[in-house]
Amino acid sequence: DTGVSQNPRHKITKRGQNVTFRCDPISEHNRLYWYRQTLGQGPEFLTYFQNEAQLEKSRLLSDRFSAERPKGSFSTLEIQRTEQGDSAMYLCASSLVGTPPGEYFGPGTRLLVL
Amino acid sequence: QKEVEQNSGPLSVPEGAIASLNCTYSDRGSQSFFWYRQYSGKSPELIMSIYSNGDKEDGRFTAQLNKASQYVSLLIRDSQPSDSATYLCAVSLTGGGNKLTFGTGTQLKVEL
Numbered sequence: 010d011t012g013v014s015q016n017p018r019h020k021i022t023k024r025g026q027n028v029t030f031r032c033d034p035i036s037e038h039n040r041l042y043w044y045r046q047t048l049g050q051g052p053e054f055l056t057y058f059q060n061e062a063q064l065e066k067s068r069l070l071s072d073r074f075s076a077e078r079p080k081g082s083f084s085t086l087e088i089q090r091t092e093q094g095d096s097a098m099y100l101c102a103s104s105l106v107g108t109p110p111g112e113y114f115g116p117g118t119r120l121l122v123l
Numbered sequence: 124q125k126e127v128e129q130n131s132g133p134l135s136v137p138e139g140a141i142a143s144l145n146c147t148y149s150d151r152g153s154q155s156f157f158w159y160r161q162y163s164g165k166s167p168e169l170i171m172s173i174y175s176n177g178d179k180e181d182g183r184f185t186a187q188l189n190k191a192s193q194y195v196s197l198l199i200r201d202s203q204p205s206d207s208a209t210y211l212c213a214v215s216l217t218g219g220g221n222k223l224t225f226g227t228g229t230q231l232k233v234e235l
Contacts, residue, residue: 042222051127051211051225052167065222100166104221111157111213112223114166 013115015101021121022091029087030118034103041084042112043076044100052100058084059106091122126150129212129226137234142199144229146212149193153214155221156188158197161209161228171197202233 014033022028034041040059044052055074056066060081073091078084088095098119102112127148136142144158155174159167173179173186173195185198195214199206209230213223 040221044223049131049227051213051227052223054222054224057222098166111155111169111172112221113169114159117166 013101013103013113015099015115015118017118018116019119019121021123023123024093025090027087027089028091028120029085030099030101030120031083031085032101032103032115033083034101035105035113038103038105038113039081040104040106040112041078042102042104043084043086044102044114046098046100046117047096055086088120091120093122096120096122125226126224127212127214127226129210129229131227132230133232134229135232135234136202138202138204140202140233142202142206142231142233144197144199144210144212144231146195146197146226147193148195148212148214148224150214150216150224151190151193152216153193155215156186156195157213157215157223158184158186158195159211159213159225160206161211163209167211199231202231204233204235207231207233 042057043055046052058078073089076086098117100117101115104112158171161167171186173188179186183200187196209228211228212226
């Protein structure tokens with residue numbers, strides 16, 4: 010297993026378009042997290058899943074954002090009607106409940122909204 | 124007050140010196156503490172985790188935790204130019220799904 014993977018790595022879109030990102034976690038990991046990072050800031054929590062259940066969403070997460078993990082394996086993050094303020098790096102991380110040491114991040118998807 | 128605070132730097136140290144990075148957190152319920160290294164344009168890489176008061180050493184890295192003072196630090200011994208990166212402090216609450224709250228990071232520059 011080579012770690013968390015994310016696709017696409019880069020996405021340029023026009024304002025108002027919908028975009029979807031995919032994350033494939035480390036295979037035995039049952040928790041999957043989405044974070045967003047803008048320049049000069051640390052990653053900001055968006056949502057997380059344990060298996061297929063979405064257990065928490067950040068109160069900062071707009072209704073335009075939706076995430077799924079239908080079979081408890083890969084996850085998708087969709088942003089509808091993108092805005093320029095959505096431009097950021099979207100990071101996926103995974104972990105295994107009950108085992109330290111922490112979360113492992115994928116390479117991220119960099120989104121630019123024009 | 125920010126939940127996790129770090130000095131943004133840059134912190135400049137000469138090659139071979141000890142780099143000391145500091146982090147304070149506001150939530151006394153925080154149980155797990157992590158240091159991530161992030162190179163420019165890359166994703167965060169986990170380098171250290173610590174859960175109990177005291178020191179934890181791993182190679183050239185030592186993490187220190189003081190829950191009474193709500194303070195976490197990372198020492199990098201024999202700093203190398205390849206250590207130049209942004210170091211992110213992250214904390215999580217037990218029972219909170221282990222979601223991480225990050226500081227803004229400290230930029231470290233190791234100079235030849």
